[in-house]
Amino acid sequence: MIQVWRFWDFAYTNNSNPIEDWYQNDLSDESKFDFDNLLKNICQIKNHLEWGSFRGIMKGELREQRIWELGFVSDSRQYRLLGKFSPGRNVVLLVGCYHKQKVYTPADALRSACIRSKALSEGRATYHERKIRIDQ
Secondary structure, eight states: OOOOOEEEEEEETTOOOHHHHHHHHHOOHHHHHHHHHHHHHHTTOSOGGGOTTEEEEOSTHHHHTTOEEEEEEETTEEEEEEEEEETTTEEEEEEEEEEETTEEESTTHHHHHHHHHHHHHTTSEEEEEEOOOOOO
């Protein structure tokens, strides 16, 4: 496998990692498998516009922060990852959530993505590399 993109989880300076917390606490085993497969598949595709799961740059304040959305379905739920690109083909995952119709769960997911994006750009947060599982 040739990995074109590297993925990073947003993390607070105290090393708490809300993406890993979401992964461990909110996803079933099947959803973890689907999430891992999503990253494994898209990390090999050079043009992010060809990621089947790429839903585009968000609107409003999210657009100003260049935050975009990835989607995947698992356990009959619409999952969303809100993230942004970083230089050198790096992706920072800001928020993991559910989406049904026009409602995000948790309800503050969009606001959290903006806050986390700003914290990164202001040096008040960091990130941890998410290893891509290629054994699946």
